[in-house]
Amino acid sequence: MSAPDWLDIGWVDQIPVRGSRTVQVAGGDDIALFRTAEGKVFALLDRCPHKHGRLSQGIVHGGAVACPLHNWRISLSTGEALGEDKGCTPTVPVKIDGGRVLICRASTLKAAA
Amino acid sequence: MEHRPLKPETDTREHLVVIGNGMAGCRAVEELLARDPARYRITIFGAEPRVNYNRIMLSPVLAGEKCFDDIVINDAGWYADNGIALVAGDPVVAIDRAAKTVATRGGAVEAYDRLLIATGSDPFIIPVPGKDLPGVIAFRDMDDVSAMLAAADAGGDAVVIGGGLLGLEAAHGLSLRGMKVTVVHLMPTLMERQLDEAAGWLLKQALEARGQTILTGADTAGIVGDSKVEGVKLKDGTLIPASLVVMAVGIRPSVALARDAGLAVGRGIQVDDHMVTSDPEILAVGECVEHDGQVYGLVAPLWDMCRSLADGLVEQHTGYRGSVTSTKLKVSGIDVFSAGDFSGGDGCEDIVLRDASRGIYKRVIVRNDRIVGAVLYGDTADGSWYFDLLKKQEDVSGLRDLLIFGQAFAAGGGAADPKAAVAALSDDAEICGCNGVTKGQVVSCIAKGARSLDTVRGTCKASASCGSCTGLVETLLALTLGDDVQSGPKTMCKCTSFGHDDVRREIVAQAMHSIPEVMQKLHWTTPDGCSSCRPALNYYLLCALPGDYVDDQQSRFVNERMHANIQKDGTYSVVPRMWGGLTNPTELRAIADVVEKYNAPMVKVTGGQRLDIFGIRKEDLPAVWADLNAAGMVSGHAYGKSLRTVKTCVGSEWCRFGTQDSTGLGVRLERMSWGSWMPHKFKIAVSGCPRNCAEATIKDFGIVCVDSGYELHVGGNGGIHVRVTDLLCKVASEQEAMEYCAAFIQLYREEARYLERTAPWIERVGLAHIMARIVDDPADREALRARFLTSQSFSQDDPWAQRAEGAEAAHHAPMARFTPQEELA
Ligand SMILES: Cc1cc2nc3c(=O)[nH]c(=O)nc-3n(C[C@H](O)[C@H](O)[C@H](O)COP(=O)(O)OP(=O)(O)OC[C@H]3O[C@@H](n4cnc5c(N)ncnc54)[C@H](O)[C@@H]3O)c2cc1C
Ligand code: HEM
Ligand code: SF4
Ligand code: FES
Numbered sequence: 001m002s003a004p005d006w007l008d009i010g011w012v013d014q015i016p017v018r019g020s021r022t023v024q025v026a027g028g029d030d031i032a033l034f035r036t037a038e039g040k041v042f043a044l045l046d047r048c049p050h051k052h053g054r055l056s057q058g059i060v061h062g063g064a065v066a067c068p069l070h071n072w073r074i075s076l077s078t079g080e081a082l083g084e085d086k087g088c089t090p091t092v093p094v095k096i097d098g099g100r101v102l103i104c105r106a107s108t109l110k111a112a113a
Numbered sequence: 114m115e116h117r118p119l120k121p122e123t124d125t126r127e128h129l130v131v132i133g134n135g136m137a138g139c140r141a142v143e144e145l146l147a148r149d150p151a152r153y154r155i156t157i158f159g160a161e162p163r164v165n166y167n168r169i170m171l172s173p174v175l176a177g178e179k180c181f182d183d184i185v186i187n188d189a190g191w192y193a194d195n196g197i198a199l200v201a202g203d204p205v206v207a208i209d210r211a212a213k214t215v216a217t218r219g220g221a222v223e224a225y226d227r228l229l230i231a232t233g234s235d236p237f238i239i240p241v242p243g244k245d246l247p248g249v250i251a252f253r254d255m256d257d258v259s260a261m262l263a264a265a266d267a268g269g270d271a272v273v274i275g276g277g278l279l280g281l282e283a284a285h286g287l288s289l290r291g292m293k294v295t296v297v298h299l300m301p302t303l304m305e306r307q308l309d310e311a312a313g314w315l316l317k318q319a320l321e322a323r324g325q326t327i328l329t330g331a332d333t334a335g336i337v338g339d340s341k342v343e344g345v346k347l348k349d350g351t352l353i354p355a356s357l358v359v360m361a362v363g364i365r366p367s368v369a370l371a372r373d374a375g376l377a378v379g380r381g382i383q384v385d386d387h388m389v390t391s392d393p394e395i396l397a398v399g400e401c402v403e404h405d406g407q408v409y410g411l412v413a414p415l416w417d418m419c420r421s422l423a424d425g426l427v428e429q430h431t432g433y434r435g436s437v438t439s440t441k442l443k444v445s446g447i448d449v450f451s452a453g454d455f456s457g458g459d460g461c462e463d464i465v466l467r468d469a470s471r472g473i474y475k476r477v478i479v480r481n482d483r484i485v486g487a488v489l490y491g492d493t494a495d496g497s498w499y500f501d502l503l504k505k506q507e508d509v510s511g512l513r514d515l516l517i518f519g520q521a522f523a524a525g526g527g528a529a530d531p532k533a534a535v536a537a538l539s540d541d542a543e544i545c546g547c548n549g550v551t552k553g554q555v556v557s558c559i560a561k562g563a564r565s566l567d568t569v570r571g572t573c574k575a576s577a578s579c580g581s582c583t584g585l586v587e588t589l590l591a592l593t594l595g596d597d598v599q600s601g602p603k604t605m606c607k608c609t610s611f612g613h614d615d616v617r618r619e620i621v622a623q624a625m626h627s628i629p630e631v632m633q634k635l636h637w638t639t640p641d642g643c644s645s646c647r648p649a650l651n652y653y654l655l656c657a658l659p660g661d662y663v664d665d666q667q668s669r670f671v672n673e674r675m676h677a678n679i680q681k682d683g684t685y686s687v688v689p690r691m692w693g694g695l696t697n698p699t700e701l702r703a704i705a706d707v708v709e710k711y712n713a714p715m716v717k718v719t720g721g722q723r724l725d726i727f728g729i730r731k732e733d734l735p736a737v738w739a740d741l742n743a744a745g746m747v748s749g750h751a752y753g754k755s756l757r758t759v760k761t762c763v764g765s766e767w768c769r770f771g772t773q774d775s776t777g778l779g780v781r782l783e784r785m786s787w788g789s790w791m792p793h794k795f796k797i798a799v800s801g802c803p804r805n806c807a808e809a810t811i812k813d814f815g816i817v818c819v820d821s822g823y824e825l826h827v828g829g830n831g832g833i834h835v836r837v838t839d840l841l842c843k844v845a846s847e848q849e850a851m852e853y854c855a856a857f858i859q860l861y862r863e864e865a866r867y868l869e870r871t872a873p874w875i876e877r878v879g880l881a882h883i884m885a886r887i888v889d890d891p892a893d894r895e896a897l898r899a900r901f902l903t904s905q906s907f908s909q910d911d912p913w914a915q916r917a918e919g920a921e922a923a924h925h926a927p928m929a930r931f932t933p934q935e936e937l938a
Pocket of ligand 3: 762763764765768769770771772775800801802803804805806807
């Protein structure tokens with residue numbers, strides 16, 4: 001039996017607006033799910049490219065999150081650091097179906113590897 | 114109602130059968146007739162017992178601005194003239210693809226050569242108890258409108274579930290019809306799919322001003338009533354009485370027929386670029402289809418689809434390539450427009466214009482010199498212009514600086530150069546609408562010596578109120594002075610042209626109540642601020658409106674949201690309060706138990722005389738707090754911009770040098786001031802004699818006890834730049850020491866800028882200013898103290914206890930866990 005391509009994580013409403021929840025991945029980095037003021041949902045590894053701050057704990061504004069440790073701004077859609085800072089956090093494809101949040105299984109496995 | 118074609122038996126043309134007598138179905142037929150009126154024999158089946166009408170105009174019908182006849186698109190004559198057989202009021206219930214027939218509920222069977230499915234959407238009904246009670250209706254067709262009008266005639270209360278386009282139009286209509294309307298919306302902002310937070314806030318204000326009750330973030334638990342609707346119950350327990358409930362939470366493509374017939378169905382009926390389904394004889398169009406992964410809920414895409422469909426039906430294939438949509442809310446007097454993608458993100462630049470006095474918010478989102486989205490509130494005149502630029506993907510780099518002012522402005526003289534446009538303005542052109550200042554007045558004020566934005570604001574008042582003309586004033590400065598312009602006051606952040614003090618003053622002066630309101634009234638240039646201004650605004654509002662302001666958790670730094678200190682490995686440290694540095698066996702035992710139970714790798718005695726438990730995992734925080742609460746301990750706020758510790762020495766009770774009860778005073782000070790939010794962290798210490806074992810002279814507020822009373826010291830700081838306190842004054846009694854302390858804290862709370870410690874604050878405003886307010890003016894001191902105590906009456910709720918009891922509990926736990934091994938097994 002082949003495993004599905006997408007992992008069902010839960011309802012969109014479980015993620016606070018302008019906030020974040022995480023998916024724990026055994027043996028790897030957590031995945032942070034973000035929901036912006038406009039209701040868009042993004043997924044990134046929960047690890048800042050700077051010194052591995054937990055991005056899920058940062059302040060979400062516009063399409064970016066400010067890392068809680070040293071305030072780098074990370075783009076939610078590409079994972080790239082914005083402004084003067086350089087670095088990139090891997091993104092995880094995410095989609096919404098019928099109010100459920102689904103993340104890409106293959107990328108999640110990679111996070112655990 | 115049934116019109117039969119003249120002689121079907123003798124008509125040998127191919128038979129096109131259309132299921133759905135709605136907007137897309139009939140439009141497709143019109144497009145086909147325009148291309149080749151004679152090619153097909155046509156039969157249309159419609160579930161509704163009436164001719165084709167303009168569904169989007171149901172809102173004006175409900176509002177009493179139109180009647181049904183006004184919104185008919187094709188009357189009975191049109192069907193007759195074109196030889197179309199209309200079977201209205203008898204829905205199709207099955208498609209037999211092998212036999213190429215459709216069957217209706219009434220039992221009729223009709224053969225087809227080509228079949229067109231245009232069944233539109235079904236309203237989504239949330240599966241809550243009571244959803245089937247009489248009085249619960251959707252908003253989709255004329256029957257729904259008739260039901261609402263009947264209910265409105267009886268008067269009473271209505272609840273509209275869903276604050277999107279449909280719900281708000283229903284609410285507007287019902288309230289014009291005299292009902293008392295409450296809108297219940299799950300999301301924090303209205304129309305969140307079309308509007309950003311700023312525009313959603315303006316909309317909410319406008320609707321509330323018209324007497325509607327708007328509940329956002331409200332989740333429906335059920336609909337109550339015995340034999341008919343009596344009210345709506347929310348998950349937080351609120352019960353809203355209602356004799357009518359309108360469900361407008363969304364629509365689902367109507368795909369049941371197609372699915373039962375075995376056609377490929379995803380979210381909608383899947384079609385190719387020519388609107389052909391997985392069966393080449395069957396086409397589909399309108400809201401029921403899914404094209405290239407997209408489904409639509411607006412009419413504009415239908416027109417494009419119908420063109421491609423008709424082209425295909427006459428063998429002149431063109432192909433549909435998807436649509437970009439825009440939305441306008443049809444509520445008279447409220448202008449809202451949105452188009453494209455406004456979620457921001459990489460490479461996106463936001464251009465924002467806010468005009469508080471006219472209630473306007475405009476935001477255009479540009480990426481790679483192309484407009485990708487627009488949100489307009491209050492002035493939507495340029496909506497179609499932006500939408501056109503967006504659809505055509507035109508390069509707007511040449512218009513960039515004037516884009517936000519609209520087509521008239523951008524197309525005017527010197528469009529490429531905003532400086533030239535400002536230079537071209539006549540001397541009597543008004544620059545500042547709030548204070549009625551003309552260009553001539555600003556220029557003469559600059560000529561008389563104003564060399565910075567700040568001095569212009571101070572002298573002729575231009576841009577001193579709402580700030581929306583700041584850019585114009587800056588351009589005038591540059592035009593008049595060239596390089597001699599002095600940079601203005603330091604602004605709060607790049608989202609605003611105002612400094613901290615201006616923002617605070619205006620929050621109080623204009624009695625503002627929320628972050629979106631501040632951003633609108635003070636013309637923020639970003640839609641929802643940044644990580645610098647959001648926490649500052651949250652604090653300023655909290656300070657200005659104790660007990661009234663609803664704290665915005667998402668505008669707080671992680672430590673204040675989690676009520677613990679984040680460490681560099683992502684775990685948290687937990688510091689319970691030990692009043693005045695005192696503890697007892699129960700507390701120590703509870704701490705020891707927590708350390709063992711949650712495997713905390715380290716416990717440390719802090720410089721603030723308490724214990725810090727390190728290495729607690731985020732999901733264990735609520736349990737740790739519950740255990741500490743059980744032993745009587747509360748949060749130490751070691752994480753917050755708030756009172757940290759009150760450090761004490763043992764004082765007169767034990768020490769041979771002690772002059773006063775420094776320990777007792779420290780405990781009382783901490784009991785008075787714990788839990789208050791401040792511009793930055795705040796530390797207090799009390800030493801029992803000038804030997805100063807508690808190091809009171811490097812604290813924000815330090816007391817050194819002497820024989821004759823208490824020396825009060827302020828503005829000390831440890832840290833990188835050590836600053837010794839200034840002596841504020843000496844008082845005789847412990848009571849006075851407490852009063853001065855409360856007054857000082859409140860003055861700091863009200864006047865210091867966010868993230869400014871007491872030391873730089875005092876150096877900025879001067880000790881004399883502080884003495885004048887606290888020492889020299891007893892009335893002022895008492896008023897400050899009273900305001901502090903009022904504020905404290907709302908903030909001395911242990912945040913740990915609230916969360917250990919379950920508040921926000923879910924947010925500490927991961928949303929899901931994923932174990933690859935298990936999954937693969
Ligand atoms: C109150 C309201 C306001 C709106 N305002 C706007 C607006 O401002 N702007 C905008 O762009 N869009 C608006 N819309 C959306 C717009 O009306 C729809 O996008 C449009 O009507 C979709 O056309 P359609 O033909 O796909 O579906 P419909 O117009 O719904 O037509 C489908 C028809 O098929 C019939 N049908 C379904 N199943 C069967 C069956 N088995 N047998 C026979 N007949 C069947 C239905 O009864 C219906 O008459 C609004 C919608 C509503 C309800
Ligand atoms: C992110 C940065 C910082 C963190 C997480 C942090 C954390 C802490 C903690 C947990 C304590 C124990 C306090 C208590 O018992 O409540 C403490 C004490 C202290 N911190 Fe920091 N601190 C930080 C930055 C600073 C800075 C910038 C300064 C200097 C301005 C500073 C100066 C001090 C001093 C002087 C003490 C001892 C306090 C006392 O004796 O009362 N800290 N810090
Ligand atoms: S400050 Fe004075 S009273 Fe307090 S412990 Fe030190 S010597 Fe004793
Ligand atoms: S770890 Fe994220 S900014 Fe330093």
